[in-house]
Every structure is written in C-alpha cells, then in structure tokens.
Amino acid sequence: MAKRIEGTTPKQDGYRMPGEFEEQEQIWMLWPWRNDNWRQGAKPAQKAYVNVAKAISEFEPVTMCVPPTQYENAISRISEVNNGNIRVIEMTSDDAWIRDCGPSFLVNDKGGIRAVDWEFNAWGGLVDGLYFPWHEDELVARKVCELAGVDSYKTEGFVLEGGSIHVDGEGTVMVTEMCLLHPSRNPDKSKAEIEDMLKNYLNCDKVIWVKDGIDPYETNGHIDDVACFVAPGEVACIYTEDKDHPFYKEAQAAYNFLCEQTDAKGRKLKVHKMCVTKLPCYLKDADSIDYSEGAIPREEGEISIASYLNFLIVNGAIILPQYGDENDALAVEQAQAMFPDRKIVGVQTTEVAYGGGNIHCITQQQPKVK
Numbered sequence: 001m002a003k004r005i006e007g008t009t010p011k012q013d014g015y016r017m018p019g020e021f022e023e024q025e026q027i028w029m030l031w032p033w034r035n036d037n038w039r040q041g042a043k044p045a046q047k048a049y050v051n052v053a054k055a056i057s058e059f060e061p062v063t064m065c066v067p068p069t070q071y072e073n074a075i076s077r078i079s080e081v082n083n084g085n086i087r088v089i090e091m092t093s094d095d096a097w098i099r100d101c102g103p104s105f106l107v108n109d110k111g112g113i114r115a116v117d118w119e120f121n122a123w124g125g126l127v128d129g130l131y132f133p134w135h136e137d138e139l140v141a142r143k144v145c146e147l148a149g150v151d152s153y154k155t156e157g158f159v160l161e162g163g164s165i166h167v168d169g170e171g172t173v174m175v176t177e178m179c180l181l182h183p184s185r186n187p188d189k190s191k192a193e194i195e196d197m198l199k200n201y202l203n204c205d206k207v208i209w210v211k212d213g214i215d216p217y218e219t220n221g222h223i224d225d226v227a228c229f230v231a232p233g234e235v236a237c238i239y240t241e242d243k244d245h246p247f248y249k250e251a252q253a254a255y256n257f258l259c260e261q262t263d264a265k266g267r268k269l270k271v272h273k274m275c276v277t278k279l280p281c282y283l284k285d286a287d288s289i290d291y292s293e294g295a296i297p298r299e300e301g302e303i304s305i306a307s308y309l310n311f312l313i314v315n316g317a318i319i320l321p322q323y324g325d326e327n328d329a330l331a332v333e334q335a336q337a338m339f340p341d342r343k344i345v346g347v348q349t350t351e352v353a354y355g356g357g358n359i360h361c362i363t364q365q366q367p368k369v370k
Contacts, residue, residue, distance in 0.1 A: 002145045005114065005153050009200040015106035015114050016203035019169030019229055020313040023368040027056050027314065028144055030362070031066040031074050032096035036292040037131070038355050039285045048351040049096070050077050052319060052359055055345045057085035059314045065091035065098070065144070089147065094122070094137040097357060099224070100161035101134075102364040103141040103152060104202070113369045115152040116201050117141040118160040123219055125159070127184035130218060130356070131295040148366060158197050159185045163222040163361050165198070168229040171205040171264030173198050176213045178221030185220075206264035210254050214238070214247045215305040215356075224360045225307040226254050230272065230338045233263055238309050239273035246303060247276050272338045274309045278326040281306035283354050306350065310358035311335065313342075314365070321358045322346040 010016065029052070032038050032045040039045075053062045066074040068090055075088050093101070100123070103115035118141070122134035145152045166174045179185070180194055189197075195207045213221020227237040237258050238251045245251075258271045286300040308331035312319045318335050322328045328346065335344045352358050 002149055003151050005151050010106050010114065010116065010153060011200045011203045013114075014108045015112065016108070016169065017104055017106050017116075017167045018367045019167060019232070020365060021229070021231055022169055024060055024315055025366045025368045026061040026063060027312070028098050028102055028364045028366065029053060029062060029064045030091070030093050030096040030098045030140065031064060031070055032355065033067060033070050034095050034295070035290040036295040037095060037289065037298070039283075039288045041288075044351040045355055046074075046077060048347070048349050049362060050081055051347050052349065052352075052362065053078065053086050054081040055319050055347050056312070056314055056363070057083055058345070059317045060085070062086045063147070064088050065093065065140070067092050091140070091143055092136045093140055094131060094134050096355075097163075097361050098140065098364045099163045099357075099361045101137040101140045102162060103144050103150070104162055104165070105150070105366050106203070107367050107369060109370070111369050113150055113367070115141070115145050115150050117145065117152045117154045118162070119155055119158055120161065121159050121184070123161065124182070124184035128220075129184070133294070144364075153201065155197065155201060158189075161219070161222065162364060163219060163224040163357070165202065166223050166228045167202055167204065168232050168263060170232050171203075172208060172229075173202050173204040173206070174208045174210065174223055174227060174229065174235070176210045176221045176223050176226065178212045178216060179219065179223070182220045204264065208258075208261050208263075210257060212250045212253065214250050214307065218305070218356045225305055225310055226250065227258060228309060230313075233265070233267040234270045234272065234338075236272045236274045236309060236338055238276055238307060240276045245276055246280050251276060272334070274334055275327045275330050276308070277306050277323055281323060281350060281353050304350075304353040305357070306353040307358060308335075310360040312359045312363050312365070313339075317343045317345050319359050320344055320346050321349045321353070323350050323353065324348065
C-alpha cells in the first residue's frame with residue numbers, strides 16, 4: 001500500500017523531479033466526459049484522447065483512467081486501436097486533465113520513486129475556478145499513487161497544477177508569474193515562499209519566472225503552453241513575428257526573457273523557437289455544450305489555446321498537437337530540429353484545445369526507475 005510521507009520534503013530525502021526527456025515507465029491519462037465542458041457530448045474529445053493514447057502506446061504503456069459510467073464506452077473505443085499497450089482502469093474524476101490534478105513523480109539515484117500530491121482547486125477555487133465541486137479530481141493523484149505503489153508527499157494548503165511547472169531534472173524549474181502569483185492559488189504566500197515550496201518539493205535550486213502565459217482565463221497562464229525544457233540547458237519557446245496574432249506580445253516577451261536566462265548550473269539557456277498557429281483557434285458549436293451551475297459557461301467563438309508547445313516527450317518520440325493549420329508542418333519540422341533522435345508524431349487535437357488544453361495537459365509521465 002502506498003503511504004503518505006510526513007515530516008520531510010523530497011529535497012531532504014534526496015528525491016527530484018526528472019526532466020520529461022528522461023526515460024519513462026508509462027503515461028497516465030483521464031477520460032473526457034463532462035457535457036458542460038466538451039462539445040457534442042464529449043464524443044469528438046474522446047476520439048482525440050484515443051488517438052493521443054494510441055500514438056503514445058507505440059512507444060510506451062498508457063494507463064487510461066475512466067469514470068464508472070464511461071467504462072464500457074472507453075473500453076470499446078480504445079479496443080479499436082489497442083496494441084496491447086493501453087490499459088483501462090476505473091477511476092472517478094471531475095474532468096480529464098491529469099497533468100494538473102495528477103501526481104508529479106520523483107526519483108532518487110538509488111532506484112527509488114515517490115510523488116508529490118499537490119493541492120488542487122480546479123484552477124482557481126472559489127475565486128475563478130472552472131468548476132465546482134472538484135473533490136474527485138483532488139483525489140486523482142492519491143489514486144494514481146496507490147495504483148502505481150508509490151509513496152507521496154501531500155502539500156497541504158499549497159495549490160499547484162502540473163502544467164504550471166517545467167523542470168530540467170538538474171535543479172531548474174520554469175514557471176509563470178501570471179499563474180503562480182495569481183490570487184486564486186496561494187494568496188497567503190509571498191513569491192519567496194512559493195519559490196521555497198518549489199525548491200523543496202521538486203528538489204530545485206533555481207526558479208525561472210517567465211512573466212505571462214497565453215491563457216489568462218482558464219489556467220491563469222500555465223507555462224506548458226509557452227515554454228519547456230527539451231534538454232538540460234535548452235528550452236523551447238513559442239514565437240511569432242505576426243503582430244496581429246493574439247499571442248504575439250506574450251510570445252515575444254517570453255522568448256526575449258529566456259534568451260537572457262541561465263539555469264541552476266549557470267549555463268546560458270539555448271532557446272529554440274516554436275511557431276504558433278497561423279490562424280487563431282476559436283471554439284465552435286458552443287451550443288452543444290450543456291449549461292450547468294457548477295461550471296463556467298462556454299461561448300461560441302471564444303479563443304481556444306491551440307499551442308504547438310503543449311507537446312509530450314515520450315521514450316523515443318514527441319507527441320505533437322496538430323490543428324489542421326497552415327503551420328502544422330512547420331511545427332513538426334521545428335520539433336524535429338529540437339529532438340533529432342526522436343520521432344515526431346503529430347496528432348490532430350483541435351478538440352482538446354476546445355476543452356481548454358492539449359496533449360501535455362491530458363497526460364502525466366511516470367519516470368522509469370534507474
């Protein structure tokens with residue numbers, strides 16, 4: 001049985017969060033089902049999730065966690081693509097964003113694995129959270145740890161989503177001020193206190209604070225839409241020179257800022273450019289999304305955060321969002337240049353963007369224990 005570790009921190013115990021580019025054991029996902037978030041009864045989103053799981057399963061195992069009422073449906077849809085590398089497990093959840101409500105896995109250099117179970121409040125709690133209640137999502141990290149047989153640290157009273165951090169596994173974590181300093185996360189903590197929590201629970205020595213994300217309303221600006229580590233000392237960052245693009249200002253600011261930064265080991269960052277979509281992505285068929293008191297209403301034509309940067313690194317591959325946009329091929333080309341030794345696998349995920357995120361947001365990697 002997986003247990004709670006109390007009285008110490010990962011840093012004290014010699015555990016660190018590895019970079020996403022380090023070897024992985026498996027990928028965890030949650031099944032989409034909410035009719036008040038996903039259009040057309042979540043069926044198009046389910047198809048996209050299945051395609052993402054299929055792409056990942058060519059390289060490593062996937063565990064898809066599915067609420068009881070969707071179990072038969074998920075088994076049936078996944079069985080059409082399953083190569084034996086996708087398992088379906090029953091698990092109750094409030095929505096389908098395991099990056100944010102799932103555990104952040106940690107390893108040490110002695111073959112040990114643990115995890116951090118961050119406090120989750122649906123991206124803003126009662127201030128500007130996206131749905132209420134969120135108690136099932138708050139339990140997802142613990143359930144995953146139980147299934148994986150991994151002991152965990154609970155950050156009581158400290159809220160954080162996995163999409164709001166990116167680490168290099170060598171002492172550096174990258175975040176945005178927009179998200180981590182937002183009044184709906186940890187208003188009782190100073191920037192220095194938030195830094196201390198990150199350093200203690202991820203075992204980092206340096207926090208790189210990018211100012212703004214590109215999604216101020218839903219995630220309050222998660223880093224994983226803007227920049228990520230592709231290797232120690234190297235980051236990818238969204239970039240555009242189109243002044244009319246809705247992400248222009250934030251992309252330019254993040255790119256110029258990161259070009260001046262050093263990591264925990266004193267290396268000046270090498271910054272790779274990742275294009276944005278040529279045309280912005282806007283929500284369609286909002287009238288097919290149910291209204292409910294507990295969720296923020298979706299509106300026709302609202303901007304969807306379609307970022308190519310929201311890719312997932314897996315063993316031997318990059319699972320990259322594609323949107324049917326003119327820049328899809330350029331994004332593949334740029335990703336290949338960043339990851340010459342990995343296969344770039346594009347998956348059409350506009351439906352995931354309509355729901356509020358993308359491939360990185362709907363997955364959570366479990367590292368392989370050395």
